[in-house]
Amino acid sequence: IxxxxxxxxxxxxxxxxxxxxxxxxxxxxxxxxxxxxxxxxxxxxxxxxxxxxxxxxxxxxxxxxxxxxxxxxxxxxxxxxxxxxxxxxxxxxxxxxxxxxxxxxxxxxxxxxxxxxxxxxxxxxxxxxxxxxxxxxxxxxxxxxxxxxxxxxxxxxxxxxxxxxxxxxxxxxxxxxxxxxxxxxxxxxxxxxxxxxxxxxxxxxxxxxxxxxxxxxxxxxxxxxxxxxxxxxxxxxxxxxxxxxxxxxxxxxxxxxxxxxxxxxxxxxxxxxxxxxxxxxDDVKTHEIMKLRLLNASHASLCYAAALMGYAHVDQAMADPVLSGWLKALPTRETIPTLEPIESVDYAAYLDSVLHRFGNPAIADTIARLAQDGSDRQPQFILPTLRDALARDLPIDGLALELAIWMQFCSAPPIPLEDPMAAALQAAAQSGPQAFLGQTAVFGHLGQNPRLRAAVAAAYEGLQQEGVEAMLSRYLTTAP
Ligand code: NAD
Missing domain, CATH: 3.40.50.720 (NAD(P)-binding Rossmann-like Domain)
Structure with missing residues (x-):
């Protein structure tokens, strides 16, 4: 009809x-x-x-x-x-x-x-x-x-x-x-x-x-x-x-x-x-930060790794224990510790529900959809957590690995790089971590942070030598 x-x-x-x-x-x-x-x-x-x-x-x-x-x-x-x-x-x-x-x-x-x-x-x-x-x-x-x-x-x-x-x-x-x-x-x-x-x-x-x-x-x-x-x-x-x-x-x-x-x-x-x-x-800020930094950030930290590992759909990627383990470990170790408590909200339970939703096989959300517009999304979803973690001297190894994986994706995208800054991102990524982090339109002053620069350079080096899956597995097995 x-x-x-x-x-x-x-x-x-x-x-x-x-x-x-x-x-x-x-x-x-x-x-x-x-x-x-x-x-x-x-x-x-x-x-x-x-x-x-x-x-x-x-x-x-x-x-x-x-x-x-x-x-x-x-x-x-x-x-x-x-x-x-x-x-x-x-x-x-x-x-x-x-x-x-x-x-x-x-x-x-x-x-x-x-x-x-x-x-x-x-x-x-x-x-x-x-x-x-x-x-x-x-x-x-x-x-x-x-x-x-x-x-x-x-x-x-x-x-x-x-x-x-x-x-x-x-x-x-x-x-x-x-x-x-x-x-x-x-x-x-x-x-x-x-x-x-x-x-x-x-x-x-x-x-x-x-x-x-x-x-x-x-x-x-x-x-x-x-x-x-x-x-x-x-x-x-x-x-x-x-x-x-x-x-x-x-x-x-x-x-x-x-x-x-x-x-x-x-x-x-x-x-x-x-x-x-x-x-x-009266004030939505804490709810909003929870969602942006746990749900949207998890989409952002799944998509480039999943694309590089050959997955096209989110539920298929979530069935891979390395990727689902990564999506649980990264926010648990590095994001949740930066969040202010919200009365009656349990962040760990919220994260579990988000990951369960990502695994919904009926939705067939595409990795390509999540991977688009990284130059707008990483600054909204990932960089604020990094900024807070650096300011409080909290761990950033997983967040730095996430950026290095995005960089690797931009350097040689396995699927089309749909981003208003595509050409600039690719050129910077191909010039190395310092050039990539030096893109002030994306990273602002954060890209100059010596601790972040060292961590992204180390993660990127590891990716070149061992590949994405091995680096994610290493992150999972390294005691926090
Ligand atoms: P979509 O591609 O189906 O629609 C995007 C709409 O935005 C189109 O009408 C497009 O013309 C318009 N648009 C894009 N850039 C514009 C610009 N610069 N100026 C004016 N209009 C512009 O995407 P969607 O799935 O509807 O998502 C749109 C937005 O909704 C997301 O970017 C996000 O902020 C929000 N959102 C989406 C989801 C989701 O799961 N899709 C969930 C929560 C929030």
Whole structure:
């Protein structure tokens, strides 16, 4: 059955579908970056609420700025913005058709700006990837980036997410309308604080008075998001058709686990997400650090080793005792000791649950997906732990080995090196550890740390002589 509103009633009974009347929904959220994760996570929470008869004025309008988004828009348009979401674990799968999205702006900044300026939109949410925040060395905003530069010079014709947010807020202010809340859902530490910082830096360069108004009136809550969601490809399309009889051109297949912890700072209102399992807190920092440094960092420390050892899928890599042992030993010895305790959270148990989730054979997350954008991800997920460990004189051998393995991967990638800095990373890696760590755009001052330089050089030397598997085994058998 081709998915659309007209065929919803004919979908097989084991597929859950909206129990609400979509024609009664009203837009309240504009989401930029309608990739797979948004549709496995935020859109599912909203769909659940809508099925409870709630949040019908918080429907989602999608938006995207990149060429690839036009393809997603076309696919979703043909099926009335509906998405089939399949939750899978080792024991089975369940499918639901979600209907929380009611429109998707044309992939054109002017159209997105017009939609954001509508006072009905009270939340602008983002999943624009870790690289979408224009962060440079030490977290500085790269105002000299040509795209931001252009938005600063032409505030009325913005092309970046941040230029758009500012232009829409200016229109709201000038029309005497309240501001929307900006909610980042990306894996970036302090995602709300960073979104605020970039927005204010660009606004300040355009119009300091407007920057002051934004600082006073716009909320940017921090949030921690979680639901492992691989890219959808032919395998996922076939699964939805074969197992559930639905022909969906853009389905999402993900794990059943979902977590969302958000700071409760929404002056323009918000959907009652606490009714569907979202946790609202005053300060999300410790939860966020736990997730970034244990889950995302484990993805980052698995993917390059697994790629070099010839694995294509995460669950296959996790079935290798050397790799699963490495993923348990590294955070246990070197990451958890750097974390502040969180009341009622047991880090060792959290790590075990993460590793169990990585082993989910039904998800088939790819090593290639995890290996992309290392130049954005290593600084978010691995380097903060290293910085803390060095400052407190804690062990760093495993973290240094992780960097050396990434370097080896960049030097001679066994799968395509998908990274905005690919050419620079490869050239630096081929010039040796000191050149690799000397890339200030990635490592900042940390790359100059003598203890780190010595540890990475030793690990890299070991990798050249013995290979990845032997070095990981050695790490496992060396008493901490
Ligand atoms: P995806 O490739 O399916 O979608 C990415 C979206 O971001 C696309 O719409 C793309 O156009 C947009 N985008 C990328 N760079 C951009 C830029 N510079 N400016 C504007 N838009 C940009 O990826 P996904 O799986 O949906 O993941 C997106 C993000 O969600 C991740 O980078 C991460 O921060 C967060 N996240 C993902 C997962 C997951 O398991 N996939 C889990 C938790 C959090």
């Amino acid at each position: 081709p998915l659309s509103l007209a065929t919803l009633a004919d979908v097989p009974a084991d597929v859950a579908r909206p129990t609400y009347d979509r024609s009664n929904l009203r837009a309240g959220i504009l989401h930029i970056g309608v990739g797979n994760f948004h549709r496995s996570h935020m859109a599912v929470y909203l769909d659940r609420l809508m099925n409870m008869g709630l949040a019908h004025d918080w429907a989602i309008v999608g938006a995207g700025l990149r060429a690839g988004d036009a393809d997603m828009r076309d696919r979703l348009a043909a099926q009335d913005w509906l998405t089939t979401v399949v939750d899978r674990d080792g024991t089975g799968e369940s499918a639901r058709i979600t209907g929380a999205m009611v429109d998707y702006c044309p992939v054109d900044p002017a159209a997105i700006l017009a939609a954001m300026s509508d006072p009905l939109i009270r939340i602008v949410s983002l999943t624009v990837t870790e690289g979408g925040y224009f962060l440079g060395r030490g977290g500085a905003v790269r105002l000299d980036d040509p795209a931001l530069h252009a938005d600063i010079a032409n505030p009325d014709a913005p092309k970046t997410v941040f230029g758009l947010i500012i232009a829409a807020l200016r229109q709201r202010r000038d029309a005497g309308q309240p501001a929307f809340t900006v909610l980042s859902c990306d894996n970036v530490q302090g995602n709300g604080d960073i979104t605020r910082r970039v927005t204010l830096a660009v606004a300040e360069a355009q119009d300091p008075e407007l920057a002051g108004w934004i600082a006073a009136h716009v909320a940017f809550p921090n949030g921690m998001v979680d639901c492992i969601t691989p890219r959808s490809g032919p395998r996922e399309l076939a699964l939805v058709q074969d197992c559930f009889g639905v022909r969906d051109a853009a389905p999402v297949v993900c794990e059943p686990f979902r977590q969302w912890v958000i700071e409760d700072h929404f002056p323009a209102g918000r959907p009652p997400l606490e009714k569907v399992g979202v946790t609202f807190v």
